[in-house]
Amino acid sequence: MFYHTTYPSPLGNMTLLADDESLLAAYFEGQTYFEDKFSGLNSRAEENAVLSQSILWLEAYFAGKNPDLALLSLSGQGTDFQKRIWNQLLTIPAGETTSYGQLAKICQCKSAQAVGAAIGKNPLLIFVPCHRVLSSTGELTGYSAGLERKSWLLEHEKKM
Template sequence: MYFTTHYQSPLGPLMLAGDGDHLVGVWMEGQKYFADNLGEETAEKDNLPVLKDSRNWLDRYFAGGKPAISDLPLAPIGSDFRKAVWNILCEIPYGEITTYGEIAKKMAARMNKKSMSAQAVGGAVGHNPISIIIPCHRVVGSDGSLTGYAGGLSNKKKLLEHEGAYMGKPSAFKEE
């Protein structure tokens, strides 16, 4: 059984989901793969402590703070490979970006492989169920283009601007 609540963000409505003790999802309305891991068993529960803490985290974030990801007990639902990619996403500092290729190199090293497909990493990044908090918006194409954001490229751009990423780099933000 999963519990949900809603949060009104500067990007529009978000739905948050928890399993009782952990945050398992944060989705933007209309997002690709919206709540696809939850199944049928959900109930609205605004006062669940993990969901209240997650709303407070988002309040601090959207107020310009840099709350630590570790402040929340996260339990994203996915394969071991996807979870490993999401862990790497959590290492990307506020205001910084990385590429799918760089994450693929890190994954290859952690898996003791020679190489890893950037496309495989892109698939995992795109299925991140905890948007904003697990910062998949900080991943860009190798040429700096804003590619592949399940919440929409305009929201990706807003989040990066909010965090001060790409400052002074006018050729960045090449939207595809």
């Protein structure tokens, strides 16, 4: 069984999707790739324990705290390569950034573009912090929920 709810974040409504064990997706309404991907999924519009915990985490995050992700079970669906990149994103501390090229080196991938493509398919925005990845020159690039949101999240995290 799948469950979904809408979370009214300061950056717009987010859809959260979970099963009985894990958070599967967190995306902004109208976000590239995700709304269509999950629209046909049979899910109940109600909170379960996973969604309740995820909402508490988001509330703490948007309140300027740095909540512990270890309290949540995350299970974004993707290829082995995508999951390897997403797991590396979890190592970037709040308030810090890295580049696509640096991630490619760490993950032993020859292509920063391939890393960027994997990051673009991250189904767990904010929880898996793909917004902390910048171009090699430090510019904001490639955020499926929009660069204005990416900028806001980075500024927000500087205060944590």
